[in-house]
Amino acid sequence: MMALHQEHTVAEPAGGLMPSGPDYHDQVVSRRRKGRAWATVFQAAVLVGIIALCALLLNILNQSFGYVAIVNNIDPAELTVDDVPLNRLPKEKLVEILEANISAGLMRRYEHDRPFAERSRENVHALILERVVEPKVQATWGLFDSIFARGSVFAEAEERFPGSDVNFRSWLTTSFISNSQSSEPLRAGVRTAILGSLWVVAITILFSFPIGVGAAIYLEEYARKERLLNRLIQTNINNLAGVPSIIYGMLGLAIFVRILEGFTSGAFLGIGDQSTANGRTIISAGMTLGLLILPLIIINGQEAIRAVPSSLRQAGFGLGATHWQVIWHHVLPSAMPGVLTGTILAVSRAIGETAPLVVVGASTFIALDPSGPFSKFTVLPIQIYQWTSRPQDEFRNLAAAAILVLLILLLSLNASAVLLRNRFDRSQAGA
Amino acid sequence: MTVAIERPSQAQSEASRTSSSPSGTGRYAIEADKMSVHYGNFCAVRDVDMKVPTNKITAIIGPSGCGKSTVLRCFNRMNDLISSARVEGEVLFQGQNIYDDEVDPVEVRRRIGMVFQKPNPFPKTIFENVAWGTRINGFRGDMDEMVEKALQSAALWDEVKDKLQQSALGLSGGQQQRLCIARAIAVEPEIILMDEPASALDPIATLRIEDLMKELSVKYTIIVVTHNMQQAARTSDFTAFFSVDDKRTGNLIEFDDTEKIFTNPSQKSTEDYITGRFG
Amino acid sequence: MSRSAPLAQAAVSAETMRGPVAGGDRKGETALGGGPQMDLRRKPRVAETLIQGFLFLCGAISVLTTLGIVYVLGRESLLFFANEEVNLLKFFGGTEWQPAIGRFGIWPLVTATFMASMVAMVVALPIGLCIAIYLSEYAPRRTRNILKPILEVLAGIPTVVYGYFALTLMTPLLRGIFGRDLVEIYNTASAGIVIGILVIPLVSSMSEDALRAVPNTLRQASYGLGATRLETAVRIVLPAALSGVAAAFIVAISRAIGETMIVAIAAGAGPNFTFSPFRAAETMTGHIVRISGGDLSYDSIDYNSIFAIGLLLFLLTLSLNALSQWIVRRFREEYE
Numbered sequence A: 001m002m003a004l005h006q007e008h009t010v011a012e013p014a015g016g017l018m019p020s021g022p023d024y025h026d027q028v029v030s031r032r033r034k035g036r037a038w039a040t041v042f043q044a045a046v047l048v049g050i051i052a053l054c055a056l057l058l059n060i061l062n063q064s065f066g067y068v069a070i071v072n073n074i075d076p077a078e079l080t081v082d083d084v085p086l087n088r089l090p091k092e093k094l095v096e097i098l099e100a101n102i103s104a105g106l107m108r109r110y111e112h113d114r115p116f117a118e119r120s121r122e123n124v125h126a127l128i129l130e131r132v133v134e135p136k137v138q139a140t141w142g143l144f145d146s147i148f149a150r151g152s153v154f155a156e157a158e159e160r161f162p163g164s165d166v167n168f169r170s171w172l173t174t175s176f177i178s179n180s181q182s183s184e185p186l187r188a189g190v191r192t193a194i195l196g197s198l199w200v201v202a203i204t205i206l207f208s209f210p211i212g213v214g215a216a217i218y219l220e221e222y223a224r225k226e227r228l229l230n231r232l233i234q235t236n237i238n239n240l241a242g243v244p245s246i247i248y249g250m251l252g253l254a255i256f257v258r259i260l261e262g263f264t265s266g267a268f269l270g271i272g273d274q275s276t277a278n279g280r281t282i283i284s285a286g287m288t289l290g291l292l293i294l295p296l297i298i299i300n301g302q303e304a305i306r307a308v309p310s311s312l313r314q315a316g317f318g319l320g321a322t323h324w325q326v327i328w329h330h331v332l333p334s335a336m337p338g339v340l341t342g343t344i345l346a347v348s349r350a351i352g353e354t355a356p357l358v359v360v361g362a363s364t365f366i367a368l369d370p371s372g373p374f375s376k377f378t379v380l381p382i383q384i385y386q387w388t389s390r391p392q393d394e395f396r397n398l399a400a401a402a403i404l405v406l407l408i409l410l411l412s413l414n415a416s417a418v419l420l421r422n423r424f425d426r427s428q429a430g431a
Numbered sequence B: 001m002t003v004a005i006e007r008p009s010q011a012q013s014e015a016s017r018t019s020s021s022p023s024g025t026g027r028y029a030i031e032a033d034k035m036s037v038h039y040g041n042f043c044a045v046r047d048v049d050m051k052v053p054t055n056k057i058t059a060i061i062g063p064s065g066c067g068k069s070t071v072l073r074c075f076n077r078m079n080d081l082i083s084s085a086r087v088e089g090e091v092l093f094q095g096q097n098i099y100d101d102e103v104d105p106v107e108v109r110r111r112i113g114m115v116f117q118k119p120n121p122f123p124k125t126i127f128e129n130v131a132w133g134t135r136i137n138g139f140r141g142d143m144d145e146m147v148e149k150a151l152q153s154a155a156l157w158d159e160v161k162d163k164l165q166q167s168a169l170g171l172s173g174g175q176q177q178r179l180c181i182a183r184a185i186a187v188e189p190e191i192i193l194m195d196e197p198a199s200a201l202d203p204i205a206t207l208r209i210e211d212l213m214k215e216l217s218v219k220y221t222i223i224v225v226t227h228n229m230q231q232a233a234r235t236s237d238f239t240a241f242f243s244v245d246d247k248r249t250g251n252l253i254e255f256d257d258t259e260k261i262f263t264n265p266s267q268k269s270t271e272d273y274i275t276g277r278f279g
Numbered sequence C: 001m002s003r004s005a006p007l008a009q010a011a012v013s014a015e016t017m018r019g020p021v022a023g024g025d026r027k028g029e030t031a032l033g034g035g036p037q038m039d040l041r042r043k044p045r046v047a048e049t050l051i052q053g054f055l056f057l058c059g060a061i062s063v064l065t066t067l068g069i070v071y072v073l074g075r076e077s078l079l080f081f082a083n084e085e086v087n088l089l090k091f092f093g094g095t096e097w098q099p100a101i102g103r104f105g106i107w108p109l110v111t112a113t114f115m116a117s118m119v120a121m122v123v124a125l126p127i128g129l130c131i132a133i134y135l136s137e138y139a140p141r142r143t144r145n146i147l148k149p150i151l152e153v154l155a156g157i158p159t160v161v162y163g164y165f166a167l168t169l170m171t172p173l174l175r176g177i178f179g180r181d182l183v184e185i186y187n188t189a190s191a192g193i194v195i196g197i198l199v200i201p202l203v204s205s206m207s208e209d210a211l212r213a214v215p216n217t218l219r220q221a222s223y224g225l226g227a228t229r230l231e232t233a234v235r236i237v238l239p240a241a242l243s244g245v246a247a248a249f250i251v252a253i254s255r256a257i258g259e260t261m262i263v264a265i266a267a268g269a270g271p272n273f274t275f276s277p278f279r280a281a282e283t284m285t286g287h288i289v290r291i292s293g294g295d296l297s298y299d300s301i302d303y304n305s306i307f308a309i310g311l312l313l314f315l316l317t318l319s320l321n322a323l324s325q326w327i328v329r330r331f332r333e334e335y336e
Ligand SMILES: Nc1ncnc2c1ncn2[C@@H]1O[C@H](COP(=O)(O)OP(=O)(O)OP(=O)(O)O)[C@@H](O)[C@H]1O
Pocket: B039, B044, B063, B064, B065, B066, B067, B068, B069, B070, B071, B082, B084, B248
């Protein structure tokens, strides 16, 4: 090989310096072998990525379903009346059971909260489970153990928790979605967190979509690139996209929660929770995430606007339209699918963000549904974070179920993006 | 049989200024006066003096890159959209310099419409394509009637009258181009600028566009850039020939009656170009 | 052929027929307004100006965001360093971070951050680069179309889920491999590996873009000399795309340093000056999250301290990102 570089005159071919014949053949074979080995390495790297993704998802599935060992304070079987099991007793009988098993004071409090006459049978039944039966999770097993090592699960439960009920349990149930937060894992749910996420994301979109698209239009349509100010804005946006999300949380904490407390706590309207009146509210969280995804929306928006053919603009201008008319009637409709896709990607990011919201001050425990932008809040990722941080296994199961909810939410969001874009494309071409 | 035409060189214009043309304000639709265009530091065309007669078809011919499109865009300030472009000199439209500070380019473009090389209908319905321009300009009449008239003027009505609500992108290239012409005349311009309007079309569609241009020239002043000598000879009343100098800057070489340009040009380079001997 | 006839006609039509669309006889007056003598003067377009002003403000908000970040971090950091218990020397010299007893040495947080990031890079850079080479130089088009969305899914999963993954799968795995005595329940290695998995898609997609931007003529030249596919990919294409790949690596490092939830969940909750990746240690981001998660009173030294950490974090990631952009700009046209 080196000889090629040195000899400029065309001497006898190769002059014996280049391998040839069988030598060369062997060399090629070994080079090829090396090539194949590395090709395998490259493919293995791809495989590692796929395995990681599968492991992550399977791990969550594994933790979301499986056997649980439950010990009851009082076995429901003991609470039967005339051999009628608890869950088929009429309401009156249930009230009697409740009265017989809890203190009079507690009974009075329930009566005071809502008279038993008004309560439904299900409600009373739930009270009995909560106060009388008092099921407690002793241990949980993963899905794979529950399927492939069923025998040892039962054996272990029998040995360690004699007298416990071992049931297969799906931690992701409809009541998990409709229940509010609770310190009792069997009754805990994510309704508050889901509503919180929806509220926060709604504020985020309201805040960042108009501003983001506006900025994208400004930069692509109006800004003269040779002006220093505009170049500054562009560079700045590119850099903001790389700032760690937790920094945005600190910005939100200092600006929205603290400096703008009068606004974000709702105090200026006289609403909001006066007892804990501070700025750690949905609107602070929404605006913080809004700032966080703004660069993404702008950059995606710019790309979409840049992709609009200039012939469309010329056609508009040629008819005597003003710049804004051309943008509003032609550029934006053509760019919209791209803009929307970019926005949905950015919003997905916002829905999954945790760190900035911890810093902004999501509530650690909140069982009350958010009532508006000035309520205290928690969101799904925060809920997951808190459950994950608890040492008990059953909270890890709850976290896994909540992760499933979060992933399903993100998946449907992305699917809707695809659908929306297809729809948009068709209506653009058709009508 | 000549008409008054201003030409770049004084000597030539003396010779041919035997005027039998009608006098009055309507003589010239648009006049370029010492117009030069720069893109950044590059001078694309220099010192163009050109008086375009009203209600005629004027063809602009010349080798590629000589600034034909540039000159055309100057006539309705489309060059404003190119940030590096700078126009010097004057372009008089009805006695006003359209490059005056106080002149509104939006207004100018409504009065001086443009049809582009590649058909560029909006991705909307056929109806909307024609209606949009008039609507944004504040048209308050019967929109259906207006659209029908515009489409009829563009000789497209019969072909599309049953599918006005379908997407314009479903039309053939030739139909799309006539739709673009309909769209341009719907806003009632005085002048229609056409930049190689038929170059993306097949011969049949090209002929239809040419016929259409002739019909329209009764009411509109048409300035058309073309690479097609026959087209210029067939359709235009006047022809302007542009060429480039050694710095690739475009110049107006000759502007005269089309018949004269094609049969007895006064400039050697014009003759070379027309007979295909152009370097 | 005489030209006088059309001319005469033109003279007439100039007077009467200008304007109306199709043979109208509305002498000069048209539906759109504007007769023969027209007014081309600029009309004030208030709405247009307002809209443009609004759009400019939208763009300016991004600058305000940056200014806000700098102001907030700078102000609180100044307050922090104005405190008599702290000074720059102790901050950058101390190896103990114990706010309770007034020790504010940043090193335990920094070492933990760098350890987690190092582990992450050990995982992400080779794997990401191999994936990029495979996708750009080896994979048939169809395979690529399947693989890229999968990688995108990996990139789209929220980081808190990765944190869960690190704690409930990676840590038990590590403890199973290296022994429970060696590996603590919370450790930087587990967090680092998972951060690595998280940034693999970032490395691979940015590197792949760089590799694919290398002109095909270079590949053809290499094959023409009898090089194998591997030799072409590694000796010709990769060097040509080196600046882009380097930029991807640097962005990945910056991303790993700023990653928060994985370390907050899996790396440990207490500053610890250690160089063992199997011990629990708290990173800068993890510390910020833990401190601000509690009920923090404004203007306390704790409150101010997290902004000082934040400022360091911000400057670190910003300079890394700037460096990567500079590399891309500086070396872009080398192989054009
Ligand atoms: N937007 C622009 N920026 C910079 N230079 C330009 C721009 N548009 C045109 N030019 C230059 O101006 C000169 C004239 O271009 P123009 O498009 O007017 O030529 P043309 O005669 O229309 O050519 P063609 O027959 O190929 O359409 C060319 O040298 C071209 O490179």
